[in-house]
Amino acid sequence: MIILPEIFLSLSVLALLLVGPFIRKKGYVIIGYLVLLVLIISQFFIFKNIFQFEPIFNGFFVIDSFGSFMKCLLLIGTTVVIYMYLTVNKDNSINQIEFPILILISLIGMMFMVSSNDILSLFLSIELQSLALYVLVAFSKEEENSSEAGVKYFVIGSISTCIFLFGASLIYGFFGTTNFTEISEALGQTREISLFLIIGVVFVLVSLSLKVSAAPFHMWTPDVYQGSPTIITAFLSVVPKVAVFAVIIRFLVFPFGEINVDWGRIIIILSISSMVVGSFGALFQKDLKRLFAYSTINHVGFMLIGLVPGSEDGIIAISIYLILYLIMNTGVFLVILNLRIDERNVTSIKDLSGYSNSNFFMAVCMAIFVFSMAGIPPLSGFLGKLIILNVAIDNNLFYLAIIGVVSSVIAAFYYLRIVKLMFFDKTNDELDKDVNIESKVLLSVLSFLNISILFFPEFFLDLSASITFSLFAVN
């Protein structure tokens, strides 16, 4: 059976839930390693059929290489987060067996999201992933901020759900079906596009941009990022973003590719406002997590540029940017997780001051990630920005390219401020100096990838080209 990884993951969640309560001591460690094992096994399942195309479950899901590739990214991101949870995390309030299991459930929801080919299954999988995420955000019972963030995230998520359902009902009313393939066929035969249909598509798009925190709908992002446990912030900023981006791409490009002009304008607005908010909002932040929340918004705006033309090269650019974004962001959050004062995690920017004197290796790694995010040439972030800007210029979207460049220059200011603090300011002696070997290994791998990817762009271009081909081949 071809949807094996999801079935395998779902069954293993049930098994782990059964086993969990019977483990006497340090259950979360054992469950965490089991989750890691399960993730690696399902990665193999996906590799096995990465170049297949098949609609399954009566057309509710579709297996194609675009979806499989996104699932690979999701699995890698989750694996890194679970690894960080097992090795780096010292926050005792989240050490329960349910924590890795809920991450796994959220991952299942995201994997269903990526491959769903029907509005009904898309809705249910979005609910599955966000319900698990609400609990994870509010997980830490000792911190008030965590519960506050959980409530905020829950309320915003519920509004997003309502908007999604309203849009979906309009689309269903117009076509009489919720299946993407049937919608695509019906849209090809329709002469006149009703206004209700466009309103429906825009509503679904608004709901999805609430999930991906694109700019007019970004308000929850800094608060939730700051309040939730740092490990969940790392998870939130990477994995759901990849999944929702994949959904946006599939939803807009596959069934509604014909009305590209209509949703293209909305994407342009989302993109410009995200880039502006992401670059200006972060300038005066004092908390690292808040700062990187705005940095995420900026990156999302940048990625949305690639979606505007709705063509193959844009999707290729977004796929590459997503890979690079995953590598950069997990690295940054790994460093933030390692900032501790008396075994307590701290996230203020001031705590980074003079970090190079107390821990040179970590400071250099952080500098690499931050430079990469800013898009400084020898590092991988440059490649992503270059390809996206290339797409914008190829499609005569010069103003988008100019706004993109200006926003990255402004964003470079706050990235460089972090570097300046780490290397040229007074040393903060309170910071704990010991960093365990596991996080050093992971950091070296991530920084190596950040340095080296720019030298092998053909591999990533070919990879993304072959996976996005499947998205357009059926059209």
Add this chain to the structure above:
Amino acid sequence: MFFNIFSAIIIVSSLMVVLSRNPVYSVLFLVFTFLNASIIFLISNAEFLAMTLIIVYVGAVAVLFLFVVMMLNINSTKIKEGLLKYLPFGVLLTLVFVGELYVIFQGESLGFVTPKIDIEELFQNGNSNTKAIGLYLYTDYFIIFQMSAYVLLVAMIGAIVLAYKDKKSIKSQNVFIQNTVRKEDLIKLVDSKKK
């Protein structure tokens, strides 16, 4: 005929939900409203919806309401105070609903099409309403059904995780140890003059 009787009862009892002085009576009238609504469903051959309405709304939701109303000592006079204040808004909502109904019964097309699921076909084979829904739910929509079950599982886990308090953090006394404590274990006599 039957339809008119039951819908009249529904209107009266739903007015009583709002107007009755005792909150417990309000909830009981709500239950009565649901029962009559399910009878209307039965009249229009939708027995599955009728049963679900009774099981879900009467069995779970209304009983929960009743429970909450009985547990919380709600001051009924205070609730009544806002009635005039909210009346204009209520009238506005009613007008909107009536307007929507008017649009529907006028049959003005909004460019919508009829759905493709052909439930009539299943009825013609002698299937009952419930069986027809079951036939769709467990075959074509099987994966959706399973995923909904999974979402409910997550809700259950989430509720337990967020509400459960570890026993270690609760400072309760162990009765057995408390009873076997002797004076010598707790009180130490020190000669203060020696120092």
